[in-house]
Amino acid sequence: MAVGERPLLSNRASSEISNDRDLAEEDALLTGQRTSKSTARSWKLWREIGLFVWAVIATAVVIVLAVLYQKHQDSRDHTALPSGKRNLIFMVSDGMGPTSLSLTRSFNQFRNGSPWSEQLVIDQHLIGQSRTRSSSSLITDSAAGATAFSCARKSYNGAISVTPDHEPCGTVLEAAKRAGYMTGLVVTTRITDATPACFASHVNMRSEEDRIAEQMVGDYPLGRVVDLMLGGGRCHFLPNTTEDSCRSDNKDIVAMAKENGYNYISSRSDFDALKSGAAVNLPILGLFAQTDIPYEIDRRNEEDIYPSLDEMALTALSALSKATEKSDKGFFLMIEGSRIDHAGHHNDPAAQVHEVLAYDKAFASVLQFLENDSTEGIMVSTSDHETGGLAAARQLHDSYPEYLWYPGPLANASHSAERLTQEYQKFLSTSPSEDAIVVHVQEAFSSGLGIKDASEDEINNIVKNPNSAQYGFSDAISRRSQTGWSTHGHSAADVNIYSSDPKTAFALVGNHENTEVGDFLRDYLDVDVESVTKELKEKGVDLMVEGVNGTRVGWMGPMPMEGQRLDGQNHLATYGGDFRRRGLRHGEGCGCGM
Ligand SMILES: *[C@@H]1O[C@H](CO)[C@@H](O)[C@H](O)[C@H]1NC(C)=O
Ligand SMILES: *[C@@H]1O[C@H](CO)[C@@H](O)[C@H](O)[C@H]1NC(C)=O
Ligand SMILES: *[C@@H]1O[C@H](CO)[C@@H](O)[C@H](O)[C@H]1NC(C)=O
Ligand SMILES: *[C@@H]1O[C@H](CO)[C@@H](O)[C@H](O)[C@H]1NC(C)=O
Ligand SMILES: [Zn+2]
Numbered sequence: 001m002a003v004g005e006r007p008l009l010s011n012r013a014s015s016e017i018s019n020d021r022d023l024a025e026e027d028a029l030l031t032g033q034r035t036s037k038s039t040a041r042s043w044k045l046w047r048e049i050g051l052f053v054w055a056v057i058a059t060a061v062v063i064v065l066a067v068l069y070q071k072h073q074d075s076r077d078h079t080a081l082p083s084g085k086r087n088l089i090f091m092v093s094d095g096m097g098p099t100s101l102s103l104t105r106s107f108n109q110f111r112n113g114s115p116w117s118e119q120l121v122i123d124q125h126l127i128g129q130s131r132t133r134s135s136s137s138l139i140t141d142s143a144a145g146a147t148a149f150s151c152a153r154k155s156y157n158g159a160i161s162v163t164p165d166h167e168p169c170g171t172v173l174e175a176a177k178r179a180g181y182m183t184g185l186v187v188t189t190r191i192t193d194a195t196p197a198c199f200a201s202h203v204n205m206r207s208e209e210d211r212i213a214e215q216m217v218g219d220y221p222l223g224r225v226v227d228l229m230l231g232g233g234r235c236h237f238l239p240n241t242t243e244d245s246c247r248s249d250n251k252d253i254v255a256m257a258k259e260n261g262y263n264y265i266s267s268r269s270d271f272d273a274l275k276s277g278a279a280v281n282l283p284i285l286g287l288f289a290q291t292d293i294p295y296e297i298d299r300r301n302e303e304d305i306y307p308s309l310d311e312m313a314l315t316a317l318s319a320l321s322k323a324t325e326k327s328d329k330g331f332f333l334m335i336e337g338s339r340i341d342h343a344g345h346h347n348d349p350a351a352q353v354h355e356v357l358a359y360d361k362a363f364a365s366v367l368q369f370l371e372n373d374s375t376e377g378i379m380v381s382t383s384d385h386e387t388g389g390l391a392a393a394r395q396l397h398d399s400y401p402e403y404l405w406y407p408g409p410l411a412n413a414s415h416s417a418e419r420l421t422q423e424y425q426k427f428l429s430t431s432p433s434e435d436a437i438v439v440h441v442q443e444a445f446s447s448g449l450g451i452k453d454a455s456e457d458e459i460n461n462i463v464k465n466p467n468s469a470q471y472g473f474s475d476a477i478s479r480r481s482q483t484g485w486s487t488h489g490h491s492a493a494d495v496n497i498y499s500s501d502p503k504t505a506f507a508l509v510g511n512h513e514n515t516e517v518g519d520f521l522r523d524y525l526d527v528d529v530e531s532v533t534k535e536l537k538e539k540g541v542d543l544m545v546e547g548v549n550g551t552r553v554g555w556m557g558p559m560p561m562e563g564q565r566l567d568g569q570n571h572l573a574t575y576g577g578d579f580r581r582r583g584l585r586h587g588e589g590c591g592c593g594m
Contacts, residue, residue, distance in 0.1 A: 080504055081524055087321070087330035087377035088176075088524055089366050090149070092195055093359050094142055095341025097386030097493045103349060103407075103483070104356040106392070110407035120356075121364040122381070128497040129511045132385045135164050138492045142341065143206040145384025145514065146198035151529070152518030158560055160194065160203045160212065168540060168556060170532025172521045173199040173332055177225040179527045180329040182282070182320050185226055186312045188293045188358075189338035190233025191216065195384065199334055200226045202536065208557045209236045210247050211545070217257035217285065220555065221539035222532070224260045227282045228319060230312040231338075232289035234266060244290050249546075257285050271307045277318025284319070286312075295339055295416040297354040309337060313362040317369045330375050332525060335362060343416070344387025347485040348474040350413035350449070352390075363498075370500050378504050378524060382517055383495035389486030396479060409480035412450025417473035420448045424462070424469050437463050444473070451476055 093100075101120065109118050134144030136156035147155045147162075151169035155162060163169050173183050185196045192209040201215035213236040218224030235246035237253035247253075254264050262285040265271065271288065274280050293299065293306050300308075307315075313335050320331040337359030343352035366379045395401040427440050441462050445454040454476065462472045478485060497517065499505035507520050522529050540555050547553035 080506060081526070082376045082504070085324075085328055085330050085375055086524070087324075087370075087373070087375055088332050088521065089317070089370070089377065089379040090332070090334045090521060091359075091363060091366065091379060091381035091498075092146070092149070092334065092336040092338075093340050093356070093381065093383045094189075094195055094336055094338050095344045095385060095387030095490070096337070096356060096359070096383045097390060097491070097495055099386075099390045099392055100340060100344075100352060100356050101496070102392045103390070103410075104353045104360075106405070107353040107407040107410050108357065111411050120360045121367070122360050122498055125363075125367075125381075125498040125500065125502075126496055127499050127502045127505060127509050129494045130382050130497050130514045130517060131494055131511065132383075132514050133492065139490050140385050140514075141206070141490065142194040142384050143198065146195045148514035149382075149384070149518045149521065150198040152515045152522060154515060156560075158204075158206050160201055160206050160208075161198045162202050162204055162556055166204055166556070166559060168202040168533065168536040170529045170534075170536060171199050172518065172525065172527065172529060173334070174222055174225050174532045175522065175527035175529040176332040176525050177222075177227075178532060179525070180327065181525065181527075182227045182324050182327075182329075182331040183225060184228035184316045184320050184331065184333040185231070185336075186228075186309070186316045186333065187231035187336040187338045188309050189231065189336070189342070190236065190291055191229050191231040191287065192233045192236045193338065195336050195338065196229075196231065196334065202555075203557045204559050205557060209233070210249065210251075211557050213237050213247075213253045214251070214256065217253060217262060218260040219256060221536050221543065224262075224283065227323070228280070228284050228316055228333075230284075230286040230288075230307075230316060232287060232291055232293045234287035235290045237287060246291070254285075268305055268307065271311075271315075274315055274319070276311075277315040277322065280315065280319035280322075282319065282323050292339060292342070295343065295351045295355060295418060296358040297351050297413070297416050298419045300354075301414075308361075309335070309358050310362045310365055314365050314369075317366070321369075321373060321375070324375075330377065332521075335366070337362070340383075341387045342418075344390060344490075345488055346417055346470060346474055347388055347478060347488060348417045349390075349481060349483040350410045350477050351416035351418065353410055367500055377500075379498075379500040380505055380508065380517065380520065381498040382514075384514070386491045386493035386495055387489070389484075389491040389493075391484035391486070394478065394482040394484035396482065404482055406481045409450070409477050413448070413477055414450065415444075415448040417470045417477075420444045420473050421470040423448075425466065428466055434463070445476065449473060449477055451480065 101123065105120055105123065108120065109116060132140045132145060134140035134157050135154040141157040143160050144155050144157045147153060147159050150161050150171035150173065153163055153169050156164050161169055161171050177183050185191065185199060187193065187196050190209065192212040194206045197206065197212045197216070201212045201220065203211055216226060216229065235244055238245040238247065239250040239252045240247045241250050257264055262283050263281050265284065265286045266288065271286060288306055294302065296308070299306050316333055320333055324331050337355060340352060340355040340359060343355050363381060370377045370379060392405045424440065424444060438459060441459050442454065445451040458472060458476055462469045494511070497508050497512070499508065502509060505520065508517060543555040544552040545555050547558055
């Protein structure tokens with residue numbers, strides 16, 4: 001029972017406390033008021049003696065505890081981190097705050113008919129919390145968030161492993177590669193998106209994904225540093241002369257990757273040929289979607305097209321483990337549940353719970369890998385920030401709300417709002433009649449979301465205003481489940497930290513700054529990140545590359561415009577505006593301003 005709910009002074013008559021003095025003491029504890037004077041002098045004397053003895057004992061205990069704690073700290077510093085061969089798996093649940101887990105846990109229990117004691121796997125490995133602010137805002141974006149992990153430095157929103165004064169900062173992955181570790185990145189978004197980009201590239205603005213693609217395959221001062229990349233974002237690697245490209249120039253980054261030694265794969269059959277990692281030849285670049293890999297809620301119905309996060313994670317673990325079998329160094333692998341964040345941006349609770357479950361599955365696989373593998377290893381998992389200002393509650397009417405949240409409407413949805421919107425826009429491009437449009441939208445509600453009682457308003461809004469379709473579909477589920485959202489962007493909430501081994505990850509137990517997560521990664525691997533920073537600065541000093549309109553700019557690309565750096569809302573605009581594929585209107589806009 002919380003203190004505030006204590007029936008403070010009630011039931012006194014029936015209380016076991018019988019004497020007046022004890023009652024007065026209790027009042028003092030509960031109300032903070034002084035007790036009334038005791039009348040007995042001898043009682044006062046004994047009380048003072050008692051207090052004195054108590055003070056002496058308490059002081060002694062504090063001193064002993066302090067000494068023991070110091071001893072513990074010393075021994076931890078010297079012995080807890082392994083000294084031999086080791087593997088580090090760093091997992092990022094982009095945009096997943098604590099409420100995403102409440103939502104997903106309840107959803108899972110509802111769907112499985114399991115008891116309320118059932119937890120997710122990840123729930124059982126909670127060790128701490130991370131504070132997420134960036135150098136430019138209390139609300140970070142994924143770029144500054146990942147820079148805190150990769151460089152252990154705070155930087156501005158939009159920074160891809162560059163400092164606020166636009167110097168490159170060496171990353172844990174780059175330093176691991178230099179030290180002889182094998183390295184990998186596994187994501188469900190574009191491999192050029194902010195989180196993976198921060199481990200193996202350096203640009204002043206996260207929107208420079210074309211440049212990021214070049215750097216990630218080795219066209220930058222350090223050469224090739226990533227041995228394995230699996231994810232989406234093919235369009236940034238293809239020249240603008242091809243149909244699937246979203247590059248603004250005609251550079252062929254796949255060809256560049258091959259020149260640098262990469263085996264390039266891009267299809268489900270290519271992926272299956274890797275035999276869950278047994279047949280991987282490193283280095284490998286696997287790009288399985290033109291942009292992002294579809295949400296899990298959609299992907300699972302299209303398993304013959306896209307690999308899941310878990311499949312990619314298992315493949316990477318097995319390949320990197322095999323490749324380091326005979327090495328005295330292990331590997332560093334970053335695995336990101338990238339689109340938990342997107343479901344938050346889209347305010348789509350049904351898409352989100354399936355993204356979190358997919359992450360939980362990969363999380364369980366990593367735990368199992370660590371258990372099986374004879375090499376020492378650890379997994380640390382955290383989020384860069386919360387997205388959506390998600391609440392497992394929503395007040396729908398003026399009257400005082402009932403305390404209810406319903407997982408049912410999430411369980412009935414079989415499509416994301418994003419996918420329904422893509423299908424809707426494709427349908428609209430065939431110039432259908434207004435009646436046909438109404439029927440299409442009704443059908444989307446009923447068979448896509450399991451909503452049979454869509455109101456006239458809900459349907460009309462989407463018919464009359466196709467740009468708001470995605471928000472309309474998400475909102476229908478959110479209202480019926482009474483899920484609340486406070487933003488289409490990020491929030492400043494603290495996020496959780498998890499680990500397979502809380503003893504070794506003791507430095508992350510409790511509440512920490514996100515840069516301390518970055519500190520732990522480099523400390524665990526025992527790598528020299530500062531010398532990488534030095535190398536980047538020295539080799540990059542005169543390195544110019546092509547900017548816009550035939551100008552030359554430094555190798556980290558153009559600077560953000562004045563003021564832009566402080567704009568905490570850039571994330572949504574940036575990733576929404578990313579899809580520059582010619583001639584294709586994509587259904588990304590949330591329509592939330594309309
Ligand atoms: C493709 O890229 C080249 C430069 O590499 C540019 O001159 C051309 O305008 C681009 N074409 C399109 C259609 O964007
Ligand atoms: C761990 O070992 C078990 C038993 O050999 C095997 O079934 C499982 O696939 C392994 N899992 C991983 C992630 O290596
Ligand atoms: C989910 O679908 C089932 C079967 O169509 C239906 O009986 C139930 O009412 C639906 N639940 C919600 C919350 O819409
Ligand atoms: C590049 O040139 C075009 C056409 O001259 C101009 O509209 C655009 O503003 C220029 N872009 C930059 C960033 O200078
Ligand atoms: Zn993010």
